Amino acid sequence: xxxxxxxxxxxxxxxxxxxxxxxxxxxxxxxxxxxxxxxxxxxxxxxxxxxxxxxxxxxxxxxxxxxxxxxxxxxxxxxxxxxxxxxxxxxxxxxxxxxxxxxxxxxxxxxxxxxxxxxxxxxxxxxxxxxxxxxxxxxxxxxxxxxxxxxxxxxxxxxxxxxxxxxxxxxxxxxxxxxxxxxxxxxxxxxxxxxxxxxxxxxxxxxxxxxxxxxxxxxxxxxxxxxxxxxxxxxxxxxxxxxxxxxxxxxxxxxxxxxxxxxxxxxxxxxxxxxxxxxxxxxxxxxxxxxxxxxxxxxxxxxxxxxxxxxxxxxxxxxxxxxxxxxxxxxxxxxxxxxxxxxxxxxxxxxx
Amino acid sequence: xxxxxxxxxxxxxxxxxxxxxxxxxxxxxxxxxxxxxxxxxxxxxxxxxxxxxxxxxxxxxxxxxxxxxxxxxxxxxxxxxxxxxxxxxxxxxxxxxxxxxxxxxxxxxxxxxxxxxxxxxxxxxxxxxxxxxxxxxxxxxxxxxxxxxxxxxxxxxxxxxxxxxxxxxxxxxxxxxxxxxxxxxxxxxxxxxxxxxxxxxxxxxxxxxxxxxxxxxxxxxxxxxxxxxxxxxxxxxxxxxxxxxxxxxxxxxxxxxxxxxxxxxxxxxxxxxxxxxxxxxxxxxxxxxxxxxxxxxxxxxxxxxxxxxxxxxxxxxxxxxxxxxxxxxxxxxxxxxxxxxxxxxxxxxxxx
Numbered sequence: 254x255x256x257x258x259x260x261x262x263x264x265x266x267x268x269x270x271x272x273x274x275x276x277x278x279x280x281x282x283x284x285x286x287x288x289x290x291x292x293x294x295x296x297x298x299x300x301x302x303x304x305x306x307x308x309x310x311x312x313x314x315x316x317x318x319x320x321x322x323x324x325x326x327x328x329x330x331x332x333x334x335x336x337x338x339x340x341x342x343x344x345x346x347x348x349x350x351x352x353x354x355x356x357x358x359x360x361x362x363x364x365x366x367x368x369x370x371x372x373x374x375x376x377x378x379x380x381x382x383x384x385x386x387x388x389x390x391x392x393x394x395x396x397x398x399x400x401x402x403x404x405x406x407x408x409x410x411x412x413x414x415x416x417x418x419x420x421x422x423x424x425x426x427x428x429x430x431x432x433x434x435x436x437x438x439x440x441x442x443x444x445x446x447x448x449x450x451x452x453x454x455x456x457x458x459x460x461x462x463x464x465x466x467x468x469x470x471x472x473x474x475x476x477x478x479x480x481x482x483x484x485x486x487x488x489x490x491x492x493x494x495x496x497x498x499x500x501x502x503x504x505x506x507x508x509x510x511x512x513x514x515x516x517x518x519x520x521x522x523x524x525x526x527x528x529x530x531x532x533x534x535x536x537x538x539x540x541x542x543x544x545x546x547x548x549x550x551x552x553x554x555x556x557x558x559x560x561x562x563x564x565x566x567x568x569x570x571x572x573x574x575x576x577x578x579x580x581x582x583x584x585x586x587x588x589x590x591x592x593x594x595x596x597x598x599x600x601x602x603x604x605x
Numbered sequence: 606x607x608x609x610x611x612x613x614x615x616x617x618x619x620x621x622x623x624x625x626x627x628x629x630x631x632x633x634x635x636x637x638x639x640x641x642x643x644x645x646x647x648x649x650x651x652x653x654x655x656x657x658x659x660x661x662x663x664x665x666x667x668x669x670x671x672x673x674x675x676x677x678x679x680x681x682x683x684x685x686x687x688x689x690x691x692x693x694x695x696x697x698x699x700x701x702x703x704x705x706x707x708x709x710x711x712x713x714x715x716x717x718x719x720x721x722x723x724x725x726x727x728x729x730x731x732x733x734x735x736x737x738x739x740x741x742x743x744x745x746x747x748x749x750x751x752x753x754x755x756x757x758x759x760x761x762x763x764x765x766x767x768x769x770x771x772x773x774x775x776x777x778x779x780x781x782x783x784x785x786x787x788x789x790x791x792x793x794x795x796x797x798x799x800x801x802x803x804x805x806x807x808x809x810x811x812x813x814x815x816x817x818x819x820x821x822x823x824x825x826x827x828x829x830x831x832x833x834x835x836x837x838x839x840x841x842x843x844x845x846x847x848x849x850x851x852x853x854x855x856x857x858x859x860x861x862x863x864x865x866x867x868x869x870x871x872x873x874x875x876x877x878x879x880x881x882x883x884x885x886x887x888x889x890x891x892x893x894x895x896x897x898x899x900x901x902x903x904x905x906x907x908x909x910x911x912x913x914x915x916x917x918x919x920x921x922x923x924x925x926x927x928x929x930x931x932x933x934x935x936x937x938x939x940x941x942x943x944x945x946x947x948x949x950x951x952x953x954x955x956x957x
Contacts, residue, residue, distance in 0.1 A: 277950020279678075281843030284950045306778065307700040307839070308673035310770060315667025321660035322712035322765055326750045348659040360674035362763050364716075396763075398678045400955060404758045411714050411748075413674055413765035418662060426658065487659070491633030537633075598629020598636045603752060 274369040279399030292375060293395060296382035297361070301393040309393035311358050314417060319354035321345050322413040328603045330377060330407045332451045334444075334463030335539075337410060338381030343467050343539055344605060345414040346388055347488040350472040351542065353423050353480070354416030359385060361412055362396040366405035374408065381410075388467045390414070422472070422480035424544070429484045429505035434551035435571035438471060438542045438564045439464065440517040441494060445536035445604050446525045455528065460521040466540030471564055474557040475544070482550035488542050490605055492596065493535040497543055498571075498581045499595045508577035511593065513585045515570040534583070535596055537604045545573060626721040631751030644727060645747060648734035649713070653745040661745035663710050666769060671706035673697055674765040680955045682729060682759045684803045686796075686815030687891075689762060690733030695819050695891055696957060697766040698740055699840040702824040703894070705775050705832070706768030711737060713764055714748040718757035726760065733762075740819045742766070774824070774832035776896070781836045781857035786903035787923035790823060790894045790916045791816065792869040793846060797888035797956050798877045807880065812873040818892030823916050826909040827896070834902035840894050842957055844948065845887040849895055850923075850933045851947045860929035863945065865937045867922040886935070887948055889956045897925060 277284040294303060301309045323344050330337040346356045361381065365374065385392050443464040450461050468488055475483050485505065489497035494516075502509045518526075518533050526533050540563060546554045551569060558564030581593040629636040646655060653661045675696050682689040698708045713733065717726065737744050795816040802813050820840055827835050837857065841849035846868075854861045870878075870885050878885050892915060898906045903921060910916030933945040 275950065276954045279843075279954060280948065280950045280952070281848050282948040282950055285843075286947075307703040308671040308706060308766070308768070310669050310671050310704065312669050313665055313667065315665065317662050317664050318670075318767075319660040319662050320710065320712060320746050320765075320767065322714045322746055322763070323748045324714040324716050324750050324763060326716060326752050326756075351659040352662065354660060358672065360672060360765050362674045362676040362765075364676050364678060364761055394672050394674055396675045398676050398761075398955075400678050400758065400761075403755060404678075406752065406756045409716055409750075409752075409761070411674070411676060411763035411765075413672075413712050413714075413763075414660070415670075415672065415767070416660065491631075491637075496633050595638075596632065596634040598627065598632045598634055600632070602628045602631065603750075 272371050274365045274367055274374065274399055276367050276399050276401065279397060285397065288397060292378060296378045297392040299391050301391060311393055317418045319349050319352045319416040319418055320413065321348035322411065323348065324409060324411040325605055326409050326603050327448060327605050328406055329451055332463055333447050333461060335465040336377045336380040337408065338377040339384035340465050340539060340605060341410045341412045342381055342384035342388065343465050344490065345412040346390065347468045349414050349416035350469045351486045351488055353419040355419060356388065356390050356414050356416040356469060358415045359390050359392045359412050360394045361392050361410060364405050364409040365397065365399045366407055367399055367402045369407055377408065388469060419476055419480065422476050422483060424483050424486040426485050426501050426504040429501055429507050429545045429573045431507055431573050431575040432548050433484050433545040433573040434548050434569055435509065436544045436546055436551065436555055436558060436567060437516065437570040438558050438567045440519050440566055441538060442518060442522050442526060442533035442536035444539040445601050446522045448604050449529060449601060450525055455525060461525060464538055464540035466563055468540065468542050471542060471558060471561055474561060475554060479550060479554055482547035482554065484545040484547065486542055486544045488538065490537045490539060493537055494543060495534040495581060495593045496595050502581055503579045506578055507573040509571055509581040510574050511571040511581060511583045513583055515568045517566045517568065531600055534593055535600050539605065624723050626717045626719055626726065626751055628719050628751050628753065631749060637749065640749060644730060648730045649744040651743050653743060663745055669770045671701050671704045671768040671770055672765065673700035674763065675700065676761060676763040677957055678761050678955050679800060679957050680758055681803055684815055685799050685813060687817040688729045688732040689760065690729040691736035692817050692891060692957060693762045693764045694733055694736035694740065695817050696842065697764040698742065699820045701766050701768035702821045703838045703840055705771040707771060708740065708742050708766050708768040708821060710767040711742050711744045711764050712746045713744050713762060716757050716761040717749065717751045718759055719751055719754045721759055740821060771828055771832065774828050774835060776835050776838040778837050778853050778856040781853055781859050781897045781925045783859055783925050783927040784900050785836050785897040785925040786900050786921055787861065788896045788898055788903065788907055788910060788919060789868065789922040790910050790919045792871050792918055793890060794870060794874050794878060794885035794888035796891040797953050798874045800956050801881060801953060802877050807877060813877060816890055816892035818915055820892065820894050823894060823910060823913055826913060827906060831902055831906055834899040836897045836899065838894055838896045842889045842891060845889055846895060847886040847933060847945045848947050854933055855931045858930055859925040861923055861933040862926050863923040863933060863935045865935055867920045869918045869920065883952055886945055887952050891957065
């Protein structure tokens, strides 16, 4: 062995400062290691992740766990009220919460486009770390791939979440009975319209903020003695409230009667929907939940939701009925009724 | 309610057969539901997934679980020896296996490019389902997003895996001692060169097949009484054997002496490396493992690996030493020695 070997190899300092993602950052070599250390670990750092093993080892109680995965491709990756980073945390945690689960761990896998400025990536990752910290979950394992310029759109990220099941709160989309009351926790269509306004450069862009939020604290209010009364829960993301209610109606074999007068739609959101010709019932929400609750406990559930800032505008927005099974019918402000079907395809692509 | 309502809405039949992914397939509406039902559930179908809940509920024993995530962006998505679908199963299961874990569940999240022919998607998903079935793991939850033409490259897929920990087999990258013996389970560089040959349209394209395989059966042979002797394990994917050994050398604070004569490189793979000017030590493998084993059990571990078709060409390829700590040194066939450092960036982008 020569002295040079014992001292370790010499790595030449780069002549230009690297301020953008390069293909080499996805190589599994030194550049990958630097990206991981100087960016991801800096923000996500915790004991489990820092081990950088092939897989994270995490403790769970025995029995059953809940698992949910989502890839996020929202465009733009930064928008009023959030970034793709916090959205990726909220989206997956909310999916777990809608099963009544208590989220504990997240994985995070990035697909980066060559040329993405590190400054943007840093903001997204910092926002993701903050969202996870606020929610009390650990990002325990991750992955980073890089694709050539023009083969992604800035970045995509996948989060997979693991949660512990609540022993009592076990809502199911097929457990709704006629007479169950529909609670909606907040105003409609804010996330989708914030994205659209940002994308289209609409004048009211700055007025509309995404509602992107972690719904776990709201769900926590429904645990315990109220839990058996919570029949079904959904956070109406892609496809909006209309699609979520249609799925529940079909699964449970009930009809849903929805009361337009009880659905809050903020002024600028309504105006943006008007301009773009969109129906707020189909626009994505990322910090709102819809729950069907046994009729005798509905007022109590409503009061609990309203006790939290995220649920301040919660309302009784409808009821499950034995008629028009599988269909959602809207009672309009004018008193007429119309079927709120599922859309075949997109109103708004790449909203989450 | 009118009779029309009770009968359900009428959905007009499309006038042209849809044979490619459209943006609407990522909408969360009827097209999404059809894609899920007619393609993903058809291939992946199991009781848990078919519930189509926000999260999958799966039983686990208490204690600790292993979690691993990987996004796959390999180009092309079909190659000799596999597809991005089977690769996404093998890659994540192998990461779990390298921790000694017993894989049980997978999530699967697709990002599809608008215009992707369903025929290709179907082949990928079928291949993925087959790989999962062979490995005895369930795909329990999933997600599908669609991005515009030119914003992805056919498709990307993320898999996240959950495994149960082996009570005894707990290899760690920092547990290697000087004297521990390095076993390599098979020939080098087959996956990376299969991809490169397919991508570049090289003449030997058809001769080189990816080694993409699930390593769990091989790891299973090392459980039980042998388990305490297995110090560290890695499947050398991106960055190849060189990078994996460098990481172990650094983590464990040992040197690694690698014996070129004991590393198998198939003829066409060596020829392709020659043509493209690539070092097989840095080329990705997807069905090969490297393990450091306590010296007194190394022969036994080697014999067990060789008893399985995946390990038929297993060899003792090196040893951990107290010298040149943190460095991997190759003893060449000619008897000279050279440092095998980690590369800064990529030899081969988008290999997995």
